[in-house]
Amino acid sequence: MIGFDKAGKRFGTLDAVKEFSMTIKDEEILGLLGPNGAGKTTLMLMMGTVYRPTSGKISVNGLDVVQHPNDVRKMIGIAFQDPRVDGILGAFDVLNWHLKMTTNLDKAERETRVEKVLKAVDLWEARNKRTWLMSGGMRKKVEDCKVLAQRPKIAVFDEPTAFLDVPSRLLMWKMIRELRDEGSTVIVATNMMDEAERLSDRVAIVNLGRLVAIDTPEQLKSKTKGGEVLELTLGDGQECPTDLLTQFSEVQDVTQESNKVTIYLSGGRLLLPKIVETLTNRGVKIDSVHLKEVTLEDVFLNYTGHRLE
Amino acid sequence: MSSSTIQVTDSSELSAQTTSRLVLQMARRDIATLFRTPWIIISRSLAFIIQLFVFAYLISGLVISYPDYFRYYAVGAVVSTVASISFIIGYDIFEEAEEGLLDYLLTLPIPRREFIIGRALGGAVRAMIYTIPMFVIVAVLENFANPLSLIGAVLDLFLIAFGVTGLSITVAVSVRSANRFDVVLALLELAVTRASTALYPLNFLPAYVKVFAPFSPVTFAADSARAALTGLGLDVLGLVGLLAFVAIFLGLGATFYFRRLEGGVYA
Numbered sequence: 001m002i003g004f005d006k007a008g009k010r011f012g013t014l015d016a017v018k019e020f021s022m023t024i025k026d027e028e029i030l031g032l033l034g035p036n037g038a039g040k041t042t043l044m045l046m047m048g049t050v051y052r053p054t055s056g057k058i059s060v061n062g063l064d065v066v067q068h069p070n071d072v073r074k075m076i077g078i079a080f081q082d083p084r085v086d087g088i089l090g091a092f093d094v095l096n097w098h099l100k101m102t103t104n105l106d107k108a109e110r111e112t113r114v115e116k117v118l119k120a121v122d123l124w125e126a127r128n129k130r131t132w133l134m135s136g137g138m139r140k141k142v143e144d145c146k147v148l149a150q151r152p153k154i155a156v157f158d159e160p161t162a163f164l165d166v167p168s169r170l171l172m173w174k175m176i177r178e179l180r181d182e183g184s185t186v187i188v189a190t191n192m193m194d195e196a197e198r199l200s201d202r203v204a205i206v207n208l209g210r211l212v213a214i215d216t217p218e219q220l221k222s223k224t225k226g227g228e229v230l231e232l233t234l235g236d237g238q239e240c241p242t243d244l245l246t247q248f249s250e251v252q253d254v255t256q257e258s259n260k261v262t263i264y265l266s267g268g269r270l271l272l273p274k275i276v277e278t279l280t281n282r283g284v285k286i287d288s289v290h291l292k293e294v295t296l297e298d299v300f301l302n303y304t305g306h307r308l309e
Numbered sequence: 310m311s312s313s314t315i316q317v318t319d320s321s322e323l324s325a326q327t328t329s330r331l332v333l334q335m336a337r338r339d340i341a342t343l344f345r346t347p348w349i350i351i352s353r354s355l356a357f358i359i360q361l362f363v364f365a366y367l368i369s370g371l372v373i374s375y376p377d378y379f380r381y382y383a384v385g386a387v388v389s390t391v392a393s394i395s396f397i398i399g400y401d402i403f404e405e406a407e408e409g410l411l412d413y414l415l416t417l418p419i420p421r422r423e424f425i426i427g428r429a430l431g432g433a434v435r436a437m438i439y440t441i442p443m444f445v446i447v448a449v450l451e452n453f454a455n456p457l458s459l460i461g462a463v464l465d466l467f468l469i470a471f472g473v474t475g476l477s478i479t480v481a482v483s484v485r486s487a488n489r490f491d492v493v494l495a496l497l498e499l500a501v502t503r504a505s506t507a508l509y510p511l512n513f514l515p516a517y518v519k520v521f522a523p524f525s526p527v528t529f530a531a532d533s534a535r536a537a538l539t540g541l542g543l544d545v546l547g548l549v550g551l552l553a554f555v556a557i558f559l560g561l562g563a564t565f566y567f568r569r570l571e572g573g574v575y576a
C-alpha cells in the first residue's frame with residue numbers, strides 16, 4: 001500500500017504538487033490522469049525518492065520515503081517519461097545492467113528475461129543497436145522494458161505509450177496488465193483519457209498539483225451528471241426549451257452551443273423516445289440524435305471546468 | 310517458466326551484502342566508459358611520452374642548479390597526470406545530470422554515500438589504469454626496482470586519484486549551472502595540479518604559487534612518491550596530508566552531499 005498524506009513539492013515559488021492525499025492499493029493499476037504540468041511526474045518521483053517532498057508524508061508499504069529511502073528504492077521500478085538510457089549502449093545491455101542493479105537474478109536468468117521482453121516488444125533484432133540511434137518510440141519501449149523485465153513490487157510508468165504506434169500501445173497495455181496480474185502494484189501517469197480509462201483499475205484525476213477525484217473509471221463516470229450523454233443536433237436557428245427537459249428527474253444538466261445540445265442524464269436509453277417526443281411536440285426540429293457514454297474527458301471537464309488538452 | 314513464477318524483486322532479497330556488489334557495479338560502469346574511447350588513452354600516452362622526452366629530457370640537461378631534475382619531473386608528471394584524469398569523473402556526472410541519467414541512477418537501490426564512494430572508486434581505478442603505463446615507462450627509464458618503493462608510489466597515486474575524484478564529484482553535485490561548473494572545475498584542476506611541486510621544486514615556483522603549493526594534495530602525492538622511489542623513505546607529512554585530503558573529500562564530501570541527495574533534494 002502506498003500512502004500520500006498531504007504531500008507537497010514546491011519548486012521555488014511553484015507548487016508542483018500540493019496537499020496531495022491518496023492511497024494506492026496493492027496489486028491495482030492506478031492511473032494518474034491530468035494535463036501536462038499537472039504534477040504527475042513530480043508525484044511519482046517523490047515516491048521514487050528522486051525528489052524530496054517539501055511538505056507532508058509519503059509511505060510505501062509502511063516505509064516513509066524520506067526516512068527509509070533505500071528500502072523504498074528496493075521495491076520500486078520507474079520507467080521515466082523521457083527515456084533515461086545510456087545512449088552508447090544497446091537495448092540488451094541497458095536492460096541487463098538494469099536487472100543487475102535491481103534484482104538478484106544470476107546472469108542466465110537475467111538474459112532469459114531480457115530476451116523474453118525484447119522479443120515481446122519486437123526489439124530483439126535491434127538489441128545491439130545503440131539506443132541513441134533509435135527512434136523515439138523504440139527508445140520509449142526500451143525504457144518501459146526496464147520495469148517490465150525487472151517486475152518490481154511497485155511498477156511506475158510515466159506516460160508509457162507516448163510516441164508509440166497503436167499496435168505497440170495495445171501491447172504495452174497488455175504487458176502492464178500482466179505485471180499487475182503477477183502481483184505488482186502499478187502506477188501509470190497519462191494525459192490520454194482512453195489510456196487511463198482502459199488500463200486503470202482506478203483513476204486519480206490530477207489538476208494543478210492537486211487531487212481532483214479518485215475512483216474506478218465507472219464510478220467516476222457515473223458520478224458525473226448521470227453517466228450518459230445525449231447529443232442532439234437541432235435544425236438551424238432552433239432553441240432548446242431547457243426547462244421542459246430538466247423536469248425529467250433523470251436529466252442532470254442541459255447545455256446548448258449554437259445548434260448542438262448536450263444533455264447529461266442517467267437511464268438515457270429509456271428516456272430517449274420521451275425527450276424526442278417532447279421536443280417534437282414543441283415544434284423543435286431535430287436533425288440528429290447521438291447517445292453516448294460519459295468518458296473520462298467529460299469527467300475531467302466536469303471537475304475542472306476545462307478539457308484535458 | 311510460467312509467468313506467475315517470475316515475480317521476484319522483493320525488498321528483503323536485496324540485502325546489505327548486495328550493497329557492496331552494487332557499489333562495485335557503479336565503479337565498473339565508470340571504468341567501462343573509459344574504454345569506450347581508447348584513442349583518448351593512446352593519444353594521451355603518446356603526448357606524455359613526447360612531453361617527457363622532448364621537453365623534460367632536453368630541459369633537464371640545462372637545469373644544472375637542480376640535480377636529477379629529469380627524475381624529479383618524470384615522477385611528478387605521472388602524479389599530475391593521474392590527478393588531471395581523476396577530474397574527468399565530475400564532467401561525466403554533470404553530463405549525466407543534464408541528460409537526466411542521474412535521476413535514473415538515483416532510483417537504483419544504492420544508498421547515496423555508497424553511490425558516491427562507488428563512483429569515486431571507479432574514477433580512481435580508471436585514472437590508475439590510464440596512468441600505470443606511463444608510470445611503467447618512468448620506472449624503466451629511471452630503474453625504479455625496489456618492490457616496496459613501487460608499492461608506496463602506487464599507493465600515493467591511488468590516494469591522489471581517489472581524493473581528486475571525490476573533490477570532482479563534490480563539485481559536480483553542488484554546482485548547478487553548466488557554465489559555472491566548467492569554470493570551477495577547470496580552475497580547481499589548474500590550482501590543484503599546477504600550483505604544486507609536481508613539476509618544479511618549491512624554490513623555482515613563482516611567488517604567488519609558492520604560497521599555495523605546499524598545501525596542494527598533488528604536492529603531497531608527488532613529494533611522497535618521489536621520497537618512496539628515490540629511497541628517501543617514507544614521507545610521513547606527505548602521506549598524512551594525502552590521507553586528510555581523501556578523508557575530507559570522500560568522507561565529508563560523501564556525507565554532506567549524501568544528505569543533499571538523499572531523499573532527493575537534487576533537482
Ligand SMILES: Nc1ncnc2c1ncn2[C@@H]1O[C@H](COP(=O)(O)OP(=O)(O)O)[C@@H](O)[C@H]1O
Pocket residue numbers: 011014015016034035036037038039040041042043576
Ligand atoms: N525540477 C523541476 N524544477 C522546477 N520546476 C519543475 C521541476 N519539475 C517539474 N516542475 C514544474 O512542476 C510542474 C509539474 O510538472 P510535472 O510533475 O512534470 O507535471 P506532469 O508530469 O503532470 O506533466 C510543472 O509546472 C513543471 O514545470
Ligand SMILES: [Mg+2]
Pocket residue numbers: 037040041042081158189
Ligand atoms: Mg510528466
